[in-house]
Amino acid sequence: MDGDTILWVLGRGTGAAATVALSMAVMSGVALRPGFLQCFTHNRGLRAVHDAASLIWLPLGAIHVVALLLDSQAKLAPVDVVIPFIASYGVVAIGLGTVSLDLFAAVMVTSWMRDRMSLRVWLWIHRSSYVAFAAVFAHTLLSGSDFTNPLLSVIAWLTLFALCAGLGMRLLRAGDRPRVRPGV
Numbered sequence: 001m002d003g004d005t006i007l008w009v010l011g012r013g014t015g016a017a018a019t020v021a022l023s024m025a026v027m028s029g030v031a032l033r034p035g036f037l038q039c040f041t042h043n044r045g046l047r048a049v050h051d052a053a054s055l056i057w058l059p060l061g062a063i064h065v066v067a068l069l070l071d072s073q074a075k076l077a078p079v080d081v082v083i084p085f086i087a088s089y090g091v092v093a094i095g096l097g098t099v100s101l102d103l104f105a106a107v108m109v110t111s112w113m114r115d116r117m118s119l120r121v122w123l124w125i126h127r128s129s130y131v132a133f134a135a136v137f138a139h140t141l142l143s144g145s146d147f148t149n150p151l152l153s154v155i156a157w158l159t160l161f162a163l164c165a166g167l168g169m170r171l172l173r174a175g176d177r178p179r180v181r182p183g184v
Contacts (some may be wrong), residue, residue, distance in 0.1 A: 004073050011067035011074070012144070016152050018060035019140050022104065023159040024053035026133045030166045039109060057109060082181035093142035096135045130163055 028050035028139075032043070065081050068074040076094070080087040084102070085095035091119060110125045137156055140146050147153045 003073055007067045007071035008073065011064055011071060012146065014064040014067065015058045015140075015143075016146055016149070018057045018064055019136060019146075019152065020155055021053045021057035022133060022136055023059060024154045025050055025057065026129060027159050027162050028053065029129065030162050033166065043055065054108065054111070057104070061104070065101065093139055096142065097139040100132045100136035103128050103135065106134065130167070133159065133163060169182060 027047050031046055032050060068076050069078060069081065075088060077087075080094060081098055081101060084098035085091050087094040107126055107129045110122055114122050137160055140152070140156060145154070
């Protein structure tokens with residue numbers, strides 16, 4: 001195997017593994033939300049899965065990006081992995097990968113800084129992980145043949161379904177909660 005083939009395999013493999021880790025992090029995060037699956041809200045094992053999966057994607061995602069940057073066939077520039085939708089090819093697919101990377105990185109950094117932020121700001125940034133997962137889902141779908149792998153496909157679709165179910169439940173319950181104005 002030549003160097004480019006090794007980098008291609010490494011890039012694809014770590015990209016798929018990062019997608020699985022992100023799926024685990026997002027699904028466990030949705031399950032931990034109060035009011036979604038009440039029995040899991042304070043589950044330490046589920047919290048450990050969420051925290052571990054949230055950390056595991058980081059080196060996998062970094063290796064994925066570095067391998068593709070080094071792969072001469074990919075023809076990606078460092079700016080392509082920071083600024084979305086400017087790659088010389090696969091503009092939408094690579095741009096969505098960049099969006100997901102940027103958002104998930106913001107979620108990770110602010111999670112480490114949570115004690116120094118207001119809860120409201122932290123929650124809004126943390127909730128952007130739903131958008132980030134949608135972007136990584138579309139990136140995976142558009143970038144190649146990874147969705148032909150049944151395991152990856154099932155995990156990604158189940159995560160998307162869980163996110164949609166969680167959003168649907170949240171929207172349905174929004175009308176049930178009394179609205180309280182600050183200072184009243």
